[in-house]
Amino acid sequence: MATRIRPSSKRCAVIGGSGFLGRHLVEKLLDKGYTVSVFDIRQSYELPGVTFHLGDLCDKQALLTALQDVSLVFHCASPAPASDDKALFQRVNIQGTQTVLQACTEAGVQKVVLTSSASVVFEGTDIKDGREDLPYAKKPIDYYTETKIEQEKLVLKACDKEKGLLTVAIRPHGIFGPRDPQLVPILVDTARRGKMKFIIGDGSNLVDFTFVDNVVHGHILAAESLRPESPICGKAYHITNDEPVRFWDFMSDILVGLGYAAPRYHLPYTLVYGLALLLWLLSLLLRPLVAFKPTFTPMRVALAGTHHFYSCSRAKQDMGYKPVVSLKDGIRCTVESYPHLRHGA
Numbered sequence: 001m002a003t004r005i006r007p008s009s010k011r012c013a014v015i016g017g018s019g020f021l022g023r024h025l026v027e028k029l030l031d032k033g034y035t036v037s038v039f040d041i042r043q044s045y046e047l048p049g050v051t052f053h054l055g056d057l058c059d060k061q062a063l064l065t066a067l068q069d070v071s072l073v074f075h076c077a078s079p080a081p082a083s084d085d086k087a088l089f090q091r092v093n094i095q096g097t098q099t100v101l102q103a104c105t106e107a108g109v110q111k112v113v114l115t116s117s118a119s120v121v122f123e124g125t126d127i128k129d130g131r132e133d134l135p136y137a138k139k140p141i142d143y144y145t146e147t148k149i150e151q152e153k154l155v156l157k158a159c160d161k162e163k164g165l166l167t168v169a170i171r172p173h174g175i176f177g178p179r180d181p182q183l184v185p186i187l188v189d190t191a192r193r194g195k196m197k198f199i200i201g202d203g204s205n206l207v208d209f210t211f212v213d214n215v216v217h218g219h220i221l222a223a224e225s226l227r228p229e230s231p232i233c234g235k236a237y238h239i240t241n242d243e244p245v246r247f248w249d250f251m252s253d254i255l256v257g258l259g260y261a262a263p264r265y266h267l268p269y270t271l272v273y274g275l276a277l278l279l280w281l282l283s284l285l286l287r288p289l290v291a292f293k294p295t296f297t298p299m300r301v302a303l304a305g306t307h308h309f310y311s312c313s314r315a316k317q318d319m320g321y322k323p324v325v326s327l328k329d330g331i332r333c334t335v336e337s338y339p340h341l342r343h344g345a
């Protein structure tokens, strides 16, 4: 009888590996001696030792080709959070994740590590030292969050020791670092348009921002701890810098580091939130006539004006997680990596 050869545990695939987090993850996996395949709708770089498979994760056949002989899958693909395309989020994050799980089962993949988000419990109000047992948001703040919740539930439910598929979800918050396409570029663009003069609220709200290397470290620790007897099977884990910081101090450090002025004038939170809501409704109503995308969306205002920081004690206890780069070093490294975004560049 032919015996099925178990794929090497160092052979993995990164779905979404062309993205910001995905590429950092791929680089670290290579350093650690893994053989890496990337599955993505685009190829954004070339690296010796990485095989690219171009395809949509909703296409099971394309996935099956990429997952041959792979024992470990990292799923960190998602449409950009700023999009308001509900159908796209549902297709990629929900149906697509179902397809990923089916393909993993058919291909004999043993472990799936999902990149979820701490935002799955965020409803726009304060969260202080939130733990993983907080309920999922009943009124998710946008389609991105709504579909990230369903995605996480699907992946955790798929954990089945009998069938040989182990799953875990990592919930990072506010990832930043070199090559981030969103936080620093949007911040600089807003500053260049003269709109980063104001602090929303009293400026004392604490938030987690997580340097990308720490997020990568959390993912690899989870993958390496995921065994049938491990307590992490089928669970979600917050991964942060474990150094909550005032939202506006963090923004100011990045802005000042790049040569822009820090925001100074205070505006009341409820006023800005109300205006953002009004603008968002207007943009929806006027969409057939004019396309405009407000910078200060209700989601961004809520993120900028409330406390939202999370405990990573579960990750510390179950997988020995400890951030590997401090916030200060992460900010310095990030600022240095964007010479083209410096004031006057």
Ligand SMILES: NC(=O)c1ccc[n+]([C@@H]2O[C@H](COP(=O)([O-])OP(=O)(O)OC[C@H]3O[C@@H](n4cnc5c(N)ncnc54)[C@H](O)[C@@H]3O)[C@@H](O)[C@H]2O)c1
Pocket (backbone or CB within 6 Å): 015, 016, 017, 018, 019, 020, 021, 022, 039, 040, 041, 042, 055, 056, 057, 058, 075, 076, 077, 078, 079, 080, 092, 096, 115, 116, 117, 118, 148, 171, 172, 173, 174, 175, 176, 181, 182
């Ligand atoms: N950036 C953050 O602050 C943050 C925080 C928490 C969680 N996350 C999660 O981390 C993951 C990675 O985020 P990122 O910031 O690197 O985003 P990113 O946009 O840089 O990367 C996402 C990648 O997914 C790919 N992708 C999108 N749709 C696809 C499809 N249908 N099939 C195959 N590939 C597809 C994109 O091409 C891209 O390369 C996402 O799941 C996101 O929800 C991000």
Ligand SMILES: CC(C)=CCC[C@@H](C)[C@H]1CC[C@H]2C3=C(CC[C@]12C)[C@@]1(C)CC[C@H](O)[C@@H](C(=O)O)[C@@H]1CC3
Pocket (backbone or CB within 6 Å): 081, 117, 118, 119, 120, 172, 173, 174, 175, 182, 183, 186, 187, 190, 295, 296, 300, 301, 303, 304
């Ligand atoms: C007020 C303003 C316009 C500031 C500019 C920076 C924002 C663009 C930036 C600040 C916090 C960021 C953030 C995300 C996107 C970019 C910001 C709003 C996420 C919503 C991206 C998706 C992740 O899953 C969220 C998470 O849970 O980590 C991010 C939360 C922080």
